[in-house]
Each structure stands twice: as C-alpha cells, then as structure tokens.
Amino acid sequence: MxxxxxxxxxxxxxxxxxxxxxxxxxxxxxxxxxxxxxxxxxxxxxxxxxxxxxxxxxxxxxxxxxxxxxxxxxxxxETDTLAQIIERSFMRRLLAGGAEAGMQINELELAREIGVGTTSVREFLIRFSRFGLIEKRRNSHWVLKGFTRAFALELTEIREMFEIRSAAAFAALPQDSPVWADLDRLEDEHRLLASEITTRFNEFSELDERFHRLIHRASHNRFIVDFYDVIAMIFHYHYQWNKAQERERNEVAVAEHLAYIAALKSRDLGKVDAACRKHLKSARNTLLTSIPETGNRIIS
Amino acid sequence: MxxxxxxxxxxxxxxxxxxxxxxxxxxxxxxxxxxxxxxxxxxxxxxxxxxxxxxxxxxxxxxxxxxxxxxxxxxxxETDTLAQIIERSFMRRLLAGGAEAGMQINELELAREIGVGTTSVREFLIRFSRFGLIEKRRNSHWVLKGFTRAFALELTEIREMFEIRSAAAFAALPQDSPVWADLDRLEDEHRLLASEITTRFNEFSELDERFHRLIHRASHNRFIVDFYDVIAMIFHYHYQWNKAQERERNEVAVAEHLAYIAALKSRDLGKVDAACRKHLKSARNTLLTSIPETGNRIIS
DNA sequence: CAAATGTTTTTTCCCGATAAAAGACATTAT
DNA sequence: ATAATGTCTTTTATCGGGAAAAAACATTTG
Structure with missing residues (x-):
C-alpha cells in the first residue's frame, strides 16, 4: 500500500x-x-x-x-506518522522492562511485529541512534545499550554543560531582544500553572520543554539546540512510564523555574548560574532516582 | 542488482x-x-x-x-561501501563550490546522479543530518545549511568545551590506567613524525585523529566521544580540498601536540588546560582562515 | 567432545515500483 | 495584473522482493 x-x-x-x-x-x-x-x-x-x-x-x-x-x-x-508509530512501539519495548543492555535488535522482527516495512524500521533506527541508546554493528544487527544509570549520567553531564552556557548567553542578551518578552510570557504561564498545580500538574512537561528550549536557543549553537531533542525524548518517554510523585516533582520544578526566570531577569550572572545549577541538579536527581539499579553490566 | x-x-x-x-x-x-x-x-x-x-x-x-x-x-x-560512495559524492558537491546555504537537496536527483537507489540516499542523508549541515523539511526536501563560518564557530565551540573537559579527566586518570601507555606510544609516533615532517607531513591527519580520540575517550561520555565523529568528518573532507600550507600547519600542530602530551603527563591541571586551549585555538584559526567569507545569508 | 567443516535459515542491504504529497505550470476570476 | 483555481509533473514515503552476508544448525574430524 x-x-x-x-x-x-x-x-x-x-x-x-x-x-x-x-x-x-x-x-x-x-x-x-x-x-x-x-x-x-x-x-x-x-x-x-x-x-x-x-x-x-x-x-x-x-x-x-x-x-x-x-x-x-x-x-x-490514523493520523500518526509511521515514524511516530515505530517510535512508540520501540520505546514501549525499551522501557516496559525486559530490555537488557547488550540485547540485539532485529530489524526484520521489529518490522513484522509493528506491521511495517523494513525500510521504515531501518530509517527509524538510524535516526534514533543519535540518542546514544543503540549502536550498529556493521553489516549486522543493532545492539541495545540500555537505559542505564550510566546513560542518565552522561546525558545530564552534557545537559548541564550546555544549559549553564546557554543561560549565561541568555542573561547577556540585549534588553531589546525579543526573548525577554518570550520569557515574560513563560513566567506568566508558570505562575498560572503554579496556582492550579493540584489539577494541572500534568501540563508541566510541555511548559518545561518550551522553557528550556528558549534558553538553549540563546546559545546560537545548533549542536546545543539539537541536543535538547535527546533530553526531550528521554524525559517524554521516561515520565510516561514513571508517574511516581509526579505532582510533587512538578510543583518543585515550577518553583525552581520561577527562581531561574527571576535570576535571568536580574541579568546577574552569578545568580543565573546558581539558579540554573540548582534546577539542573534536582532534575538530574529525579531522573536518577527513577532508574532502578540493575547491574551496570558493560558489554563491549 | x-x-x-x-x-x-x-x-x-x-x-x-x-x-x-x-x-x-x-x-x-x-x-x-x-x-x-x-x-x-x-x-x-x-x-x-x-x-x-x-x-x-x-x-x-x-x-x-x-x-x-x-x-x-x-x-x-569495488571495495567501497555504498555509504562511502554516496558520502564522497555528496561532500564533493558540498565543498567543491556551488553549494549555497539554503539550497534544496533532492533525493531523487542525487540518487540518479550517483547511480544508486533512493533508499540508500535517504539513509545517508538521515545519518548525515547529525553533522548539522542539512535539515529536513517534513514530507518535503532537505535544506542545505552550508559549510559557513557560523558552522565552524559552532562546531569549535562544542569541541573546545568537550576537549577541555576530557583533557582534565584524562590527567586525573590513575597512574595504572592503560591510557598512559597509549599516550606514550602516541608521543613516540609524534616525535618520529616531527623528525621526518618534510616528507611525511600528510600522515599527520590520521595521527591527529587517534590522539584526540584517545583524549575524548577519557570523558567516559558517549555524547562527547560520538561528537568527535563530526569533527573528524569535517576535518577529513575539508582538508582534502584545502591543502594550502599543509606542511606548516601540521608542523605547528605536531609541536602543539607534544606540548599537550607533556602537560598531560605532568598531571598538572593548570598546564593541561593551557596546552589544550592553545592547541584548540590554533586549530580553530586554521579552520576559520580556510573558509572564504561569502555572505552569511541566513535563510529561515 | 571440542573445534572445525558442511549445510540451511535468517537477516541485512539495496533496488524498483507505487500511492501520497508537494510543487510547477496553465487558466480563470476579481 | 495579481491572486486564486484547475491541471499536470515531480518528489517523497513506503512496501515487497532478491542477492549478499550473517547466523544457526548439523555433521564430521582430530
């Protein structure tokens, strides 16, 4: 067809x-x-x-x-892209247990299971490989590296490096830059969400992404901006399977964002750095505590 | 077939x-x-x-x-992979002039020109997209972002961030780590090459890559290690088309590497940082001076 | 009986074909 | 004559098929 x-x-x-x-x-x-x-x-x-x-x-x-x-x-x-369908199926298998590091990924089997052609699966895997969770053996299968603690640590290390730099660049932007208006609008949305957090806590995810993307964009570096795709993907799927204490987590995060925004608006680099680090640290901890520590087997 | x-x-x-x-x-x-x-x-x-x-x-x-x-x-x-063939063809078009930023990339045309199927071209473009030089318009063509000064600056910014961190991690590695022996071996190769630089200057590229990859690996971060692929690709093709002052450039670089290696061996973080920055700065300058400044048109 | 060889099955890689979607050109209406 | 509609062409997205290569299984050999 x-x-x-x-x-x-x-x-x-x-x-x-x-x-x-x-x-x-x-x-x-x-x-x-x-x-x-x-x-x-x-x-x-x-x-x-x-x-x-x-x-x-x-x-x-x-x-x-x-x-x-x-x-x-x-x-x-019926309105989903094939890529979305494949991604969802794949992530379900990956996160819904049974996906041990070192496991082989079989294109043909995946394609049959999802009911699509191999070409689409291949293309998906190639695109997906940049997230650092799978690796190709030439002329052979893909190897799953696993959503491990090590992965989370490597991911957050880069995230912190990039975001601290972006936040500094953001604070240094001239007063007449349109980003300040964007920030004001985001601040309002944060305040609104904070006041209705008990019922709307699940809307935080989307706001979170928009906020961090705005900051990353200030770096004017395509590699930094693109890297946020990795973070967004991980957070998106990870929290879909892990709803523990979602409300509390998001409540804390909103407060941290507001402090972070205030620091940015003060344009005081020291404050920005502190607020940014504080938020990133707690984001890292939330991610880490939600990863069950199954042996850190390294397969090479 | x-x-x-x-x-x-x-x-x-x-x-x-x-x-x-x-x-x-x-x-x-x-x-x-x-x-x-x-x-x-x-x-x-x-x-x-x-x-x-x-x-x-x-x-x-x-x-x-x-x-x-x-x-x-x-x-x-006849021993080349299809992927290699496509990559070479594509890079030739990209670097051998006439590749303006904003230009559309046509899968079908590329495939016909190279004489391969569209699937292979598509897969290549997807893989290649992580280098930040092209971008996909959904359900439509790819857009060339161009090998511009801005690209070089964004690339080197990340490179410097990553390598400075990796170098520090390297210097902090315990004495009994096998990397020190690897470093000794590389040092010998550098000395040998330095002594025969007039005739063997074109062998530097390969040594350069091995040296930097060794350092990056000390970061133990897959995103840092993988990013070196971007750098390696750019340097590989860029210098294939730009042989101006190759010998002098490489002679300087070898000397800088030796100083860098000495700094690493001293395990003095201050020295490491200085030697690393110095080398990266000159690497950036060589790259930048070789990019002709054709208008920085931004197409959005 | 462990490791090699012989044989069969499965998977990857890649092409050509086809419908969906985009894009280009021709025509009409304000 | 500009902007819309009508029509035709090109390109993209995806599948199935087939040869190359890998992997699995069966048999032999030291």
Missing part, C-alpha cells in the same frame, strides 16, 4: 476545527499555510468536506453548511 | 595480503575474526582463492600455492 495518507487525515481533522469558527473558509493557499500542508492536500480535504456535506464548495466560495460531528473526524490513530 | 558484494571483495583483497606471510591459512572461524567478516564470506573467499590457483583447499588444509599478483586483487573502487 506504499504510503498512508496520515498527512491528509491529520490536516483534515485540524481543518474540521476551523469550521466551527467561521462561515466560509479562506483561499486554498491560505488554508495550506494554516494547516501546514500543500495545496494538493488542501484540495483533497475540501473535496471530502464537500462530499460529507460540511461545506458547499464552488471555486472561491467555500461556505460552511454545518458544524462537524464527532464522527466526522478520522480516528486519532 | 540489490546488493553489491563489496564486503567480500574488500575482505578478499585483505586476505590476499595474508597469503604472503604464511604457507597455510588458519581455520575458517579464525579467518573470519581476522578479516572481520562472517564464515560465509570467508568460504566464498577461499573458494575463489582455490579457483584462481592461489591455494589448495581441502577441508582443514589450506596450502598456499603461489604469491598473489597485482591483478588478483579486486579494483579498489
């Missing part, structure tokens, strides 16, 4: 949400930029909307006829 | 070189480890050696009948 039309389905679903807001849709190119897809896909979407009686479409006029019903939407699982 | 037999051809060529050294070859598994290939490939090699009258092969006995002649060898170009 060569290629799934998840791009279309996902854009279609997002397009449905626009329908509630207006009586007529904008031009095709405009819809394209709005949904982040090409005009070809936009036209496919419009065609279906017309077919299902959601809109009347005649050249430039695209009149909304009715609001979308729940079953107008494509099921969520 | 699906897959070339370059693994076999390369191993065969290396196998031929063994022939001059003994009268009879070892067991199949032993040959396998020696050549770094599976027994299947070993047997294919032996079969051909028998066919061309190089050996008499009967079960355990593999008697050498004659020394290999030049035309027993497979041509060099």
């Amino acid at each position: 060569s290629k799934s039309n998840n791009v279309y389905k996902d854009a279609y679903n997002r397009g449905l949400r626009l329908l509630g807001e207006t009586q007529s849709l904008p031009s095709e190119p405009e819809l394209g930029t709005l949904l982040g897809v090409s005009r070809t896909t936009v036209r496919t979407i419009l065609a279906r909307m017309e077919e299902t009686g959601l809109i009347a479409w005649n050249k430039r006029s695209k009149t909304v006829l009715r609001a979308p019903k729940p079953d107008d939407f494509f099921p969520e699982e | 699906s897959k070339s037999n370059n693994v076999y051809k390369d191993a065969y060529n290396r196998g031929l070189r063994l022939l001059g050294e003994t009268q009879s070859l070892p067991s199949e598994p032993e040959l396998g480890t020696l050549l770094g290939v599976s027994r299947t490939t070993v047997r294919t090699i032996l079969a051909r050696m028998e066919e061309t009258g190089l050996i008499a092969w009967n079960k355990r006995s593999k008697t050498v009948l004659r020394a290999p002649k030049p035309d027993d060898f497979f041509p060099e170009e």
Whole structure:
C-alpha cells in the first residue's frame, strides 16, 4: 500500500476545527499555510468536506453548511506518522522492562511485529541512534545499550554543560531582544500553572520543554539546540512510564523555574548560574532516582 | 542488482595480503575474526582463492600455492561501501563550490546522479543530518545549511568545551590506567613524525585523529566521544580540498601536540588546560582562515 | 567432545515500483 | 495584473522482493 495518507487525515481533522469558527473558509493557499500542508492536500480535504456535506464548495466560495460531528473526524490513530508509530512501539519495548543492555535488535522482527516495512524500521533506527541508546554493528544487527544509570549520567553531564552556557548567553542578551518578552510570557504561564498545580500538574512537561528550549536557543549553537531533542525524548518517554510523585516533582520544578526566570531577569550572572545549577541538579536527581539499579553490566 | 558484494571483495583483497606471510591459512572461524567478516564470506573467499590457483583447499588444509599478483586483487573502487560512495559524492558537491546555504537537496536527483537507489540516499542523508549541515523539511526536501563560518564557530565551540573537559579527566586518570601507555606510544609516533615532517607531513591527519580520540575517550561520555565523529568528518573532507600550507600547519600542530602530551603527563591541571586551549585555538584559526567569507545569508 | 567443516535459515542491504504529497505550470476570476 | 483555481509533473514515503552476508544448525574430524 506504499504510503498512508496520515498527512491528509491529520490536516483534515485540524481543518474540521476551523469550521466551527467561521462561515466560509479562506483561499486554498491560505488554508495550506494554516494547516501546514500543500495545496494538493488542501484540495483533497475540501473535496471530502464537500462530499460529507460540511461545506458547499464552488471555486472561491467555500461556505460552511454545518458544524462537524464527532464522527466526522478520522480516528486519532490514523493520523500518526509511521515514524511516530515505530517510535512508540520501540520505546514501549525499551522501557516496559525486559530490555537488557547488550540485547540485539532485529530489524526484520521489529518490522513484522509493528506491521511495517523494513525500510521504515531501518530509517527509524538510524535516526534514533543519535540518542546514544543503540549502536550498529556493521553489516549486522543493532545492539541495545540500555537505559542505564550510566546513560542518565552522561546525558545530564552534557545537559548541564550546555544549559549553564546557554543561560549565561541568555542573561547577556540585549534588553531589546525579543526573548525577554518570550520569557515574560513563560513566567506568566508558570505562575498560572503554579496556582492550579493540584489539577494541572500534568501540563508541566510541555511548559518545561518550551522553557528550556528558549534558553538553549540563546546559545546560537545548533549542536546545543539539537541536543535538547535527546533530553526531550528521554524525559517524554521516561515520565510516561514513571508517574511516581509526579505532582510533587512538578510543583518543585515550577518553583525552581520561577527562581531561574527571576535570576535571568536580574541579568546577574552569578545568580543565573546558581539558579540554573540548582534546577539542573534536582532534575538530574529525579531522573536518577527513577532508574532502578540493575547491574551496570558493560558489554563491549 | 540489490546488493553489491563489496564486503567480500574488500575482505578478499585483505586476505590476499595474508597469503604472503604464511604457507597455510588458519581455520575458517579464525579467518573470519581476522578479516572481520562472517564464515560465509570467508568460504566464498577461499573458494575463489582455490579457483584462481592461489591455494589448495581441502577441508582443514589450506596450502598456499603461489604469491598473489597485482591483478588478483579486486579494483579498489569495488571495495567501497555504498555509504562511502554516496558520502564522497555528496561532500564533493558540498565543498567543491556551488553549494549555497539554503539550497534544496533532492533525493531523487542525487540518487540518479550517483547511480544508486533512493533508499540508500535517504539513509545517508538521515545519518548525515547529525553533522548539522542539512535539515529536513517534513514530507518535503532537505535544506542545505552550508559549510559557513557560523558552522565552524559552532562546531569549535562544542569541541573546545568537550576537549577541555576530557583533557582534565584524562590527567586525573590513575597512574595504572592503560591510557598512559597509549599516550606514550602516541608521543613516540609524534616525535618520529616531527623528525621526518618534510616528507611525511600528510600522515599527520590520521595521527591527529587517534590522539584526540584517545583524549575524548577519557570523558567516559558517549555524547562527547560520538561528537568527535563530526569533527573528524569535517576535518577529513575539508582538508582534502584545502591543502594550502599543509606542511606548516601540521608542523605547528605536531609541536602543539607534544606540548599537550607533556602537560598531560605532568598531571598538572593548570598546564593541561593551557596546552589544550592553545592547541584548540590554533586549530580553530586554521579552520576559520580556510573558509572564504561569502555572505552569511541566513535563510529561515 | 571440542573445534572445525558442511549445510540451511535468517537477516541485512539495496533496488524498483507505487500511492501520497508537494510543487510547477496553465487558466480563470476579481 | 495579481491572486486564486484547475491541471499536470515531480518528489517523497513506503512496501515487497532478491542477492549478499550473517547466523544457526548439523555433521564430521582430530
């Protein structure tokens, strides 16, 4: 079947949400930029909307006829990229136990298990390899290095190096840089979240990522910025399987972020360094305590 | 034709070189480890050696009948991996001018030009993307970011951070660590090369890489160790196209390495830091001066 | 009976093909 | 004449297939 039309389905679903807001849709190119897809896909979407009686479409006029019903939407699982599907499957196996360091990874088996072609699995593994959790044996299998304490320590070591440097660069940015407005907005969101932490603690993850990415961007170094992908991936999956004391953890983190933001705004490098280190240290500890210490076998 | 037999051809060529050294070859598994290939490939090699009258092969006995002649060898170009072929082609285009930042990369066109399938090109680009020189637009083309001054600065910034830390870790290693013997050996090689620099200056590259990799390994951090791949790749290709003052450059670098090695052996962290910084600074300058400053256009 | 050889099975690597999606060109409407 | 729509072309994403290489299993040999 060569290629799934998840791009279309996902854009279609997002397009449905626009329908509630207006009586007529904008031009095709405009819809394209709005949904982040090409005009070809936009036209496919419009065609279906017309077919299902959601809109009347005649050249430039695209009149909304009715609001979308729940079953107008494509099921969520059909809107995922193959890469996302493979990643999820792979991470589940990796984190949901039974994934010992040194274990071999079999492309064919993975592909069969997930129900996709080998090419997609291969491409996924190549992309994934930069996270430092797997390694390729030439002309042969991949080897799992394992989500071990050592991995967490190596990861956080780099993270700390990079973030301390980025934070210093951030604080040194001129007053008229737009990042200060971004920071103000993030601060507000932090305060809001802090006040409703008991119910919204699970929204912290996303805020956390945006905050740290903003800081890393101040480094103006693509390697530093890109490295945050590794951290984000690890945190994303790791905390999906480890919900212990999530609320408390996030409550502490929000407070640390606010102190960190205050330090940045003071532009006092000493304060920035201290606040940054303090937060990173506690982030490292949370990560470390959640890794069960199964023997640190090193396989070479 | 699906897959070339370059693994076999390369191993065969290396196998031929063994022939001059003994009268009879070892067991199949032993040959396998020696050549770094599976027994299947070993047997294919032996079969051909028998066919061309190089050996008499009967079960355990593999008697050498004659020394290999030049035309027993497979041509060099047939022993390259597809990945190597693609990489070379790609880097030639990238560095041999005409590769402006912001330019689109077309998988299909690249594949046709090099004469390989699209899958291999895609896989190469994914692997290559970690070097920070290209970036993917989802569901669309890759964008070339260009080998610019900014790139060189970002690269060296990280390099310096990592190497200064690794050097400190190295100096702190216990006296009985095997790295000290490795360092002694490298020092000897440096002295030898220094004394014959006028004729052997082009051998420095390889020594340089081994030296820096030894130091980086002391960090015991996979991200630091892996990052050296980026540096090695850049230096490898960059200096292939830029031979200006190669001898002088390398002569200076050898001297700096020797000072750096002496500092490491002194285990005086202050000295190590100074020697390391000095060398890295001059390495950065050599790289920077060799990048022609064509407008730093930023495309976003 | 351990290690080598002989044989069979499985996996990796790579290509060509095809539908989805993007992009380019031609035409029409404001 | 600019911006939209309509149509056609190219490129990307993904699969299945097949040869090379690895790995597993069976048999022989010292």
